[in-house]
Amino acid sequence: MLIGLLTAVAASICYGTGSVLQAVGSRKSARREAAAGLTTQHGGPSLSSTAKAAMTWEFIVGTVLDFVGFGLGALAARMLPLFLSQTVISANLVVTAVLSVKLLGIRLTRAEWTSIGVVCSALVLLATAAGPEGSGHTPIATHWWLLAVSLLLMVGGTVVVRLLGARAAILAGLLSGLGFGALGVGVRVLNGIDPFDPGALLGDPALYAILVAGVGGMYLHTVALQIGSVNGATAALVVGETVLPGMIGVLWLGDASRPGFAWLAVVGFVLAVAGAVAVAWFGAPEGEPDPEREEPRELARIG
Numbered sequence: 001m002l003i004g005l006l007t008a009v010a011a012s013i014c015y016g017t018g019s020v021l022q023a024v025g026s027r028k029s030a031r032r033e034a035a036a037g038l039t040t041q042h043g044g045p046s047l048s049s050t051a052k053a054a055m056t057w058e059f060i061v062g063t064v065l066d067f068v069g070f071g072l073g074a075l076a077a078r079m080l081p082l083f084l085s086q087t088v089i090s091a092n093l094v095v096t097a098v099l100s101v102k103l104l105g106i107r108l109t110r111a112e113w114t115s116i117g118v119v120c121s122a123l124v125l126l127a128t129a130a131g132p133e134g135s136g137h138t139p140i141a142t143h144w145w146l147l148a149v150s151l152l153l154m155v156g157g158t159v160v161v162r163l164l165g166a167r168a169a170i171l172a173g174l175l176s177g178l179g180f181g182a183l184g185v186g187v188r189v190l191n192g193i194d195p196f197d198p199g200a201l202l203g204d205p206a207l208y209a210i211l212v213a214g215v216g217g218m219y220l221h222t223v224a225l226q227i228g229s230v231n232g233a234t235a236a237l238v239v240g241e242t243v244l245p246g247m248i249g250v251l252w253l254g255d256a257s258r259p260g261f262a263w264l265a266v267v268g269f270v271l272a273v274a275g276a277v278a279v280a281w282f283g284a285p286e287g288e289p290d291p292e293r294e295e296p297r298e299l300a301r302i303g
Helices: 002-035 047-053 057-079 082-090 092-103 110-129 140-189 198-202 205-227 230-251 262-282 291-302
Strands: none
Touching: 002 057, 002 082, 002 092, 002 205, 057 082, 057 140, 057 205, 082 092, 082 110, 082 140, 082 230, 082 262, 092 110, 092 230, 110 262, 140 205, 140 230, 205 230, 230 262
16 A cells, blocks of 8 residues: 555656646747747647647656656556545646746645645545555456547547637646546556456557547647646646546445545545645636746756
């Protein structure tokens, strides 16, 4: 349990740091594209803008951290109940919020700091209440369902987000979170890992659900960072990657709390989600300083 918790915390730090660096790169690209008039007719970022955002050095470093976080998160998902591993990983919201103060020049309000404190307290409650994880063994038909749902969410969600344009920041963050949540479920049920069997691994639809959900989730998260508040987009992501996977873990995979601690797990889970939503509610996308003026001085401190 302790090793799993430490792994999930490390994944959270990687994801949170990566989100802020990706936001710096994404916003630089989106601002330049908007100045050149290269947005969609709905006001959202063009495909060119999103592609160029992925080529900035900040975004590349952030993406590397995301991959490291993915590996650590996948390991944590195999070692902990999903309602615990996904919630601890989603605490990258705290890392994102704190680093955004330095790297994006965002000033957090007292309400936002209070919400962050609620999330941290909720994680302590969850860690206290968590019991052993379930087996993760499921019929292969459910793996096909996971792939179908992942395709529907990522492909259909991308179309809707592009139609809504600048109004879709929270939706894009939520869909990216659902993608990362599906990724966590896929890692948990994936065949051919223990014992290692390449044939079973490559023949498992859950592997392709992981790829679809991971790539789609990363793309939608990039769009959310381009058009909305970094804290708001990340908070919406937290809700998506925490609530549904946690429910699936309990109802489908056999995850459970310690005997007599179910009430504490429920309280911790609800508080964690409520705290994340509160950060999204109180976070304001307007009024942030120009990252192009702020980041060189701040990034130099960590370079």
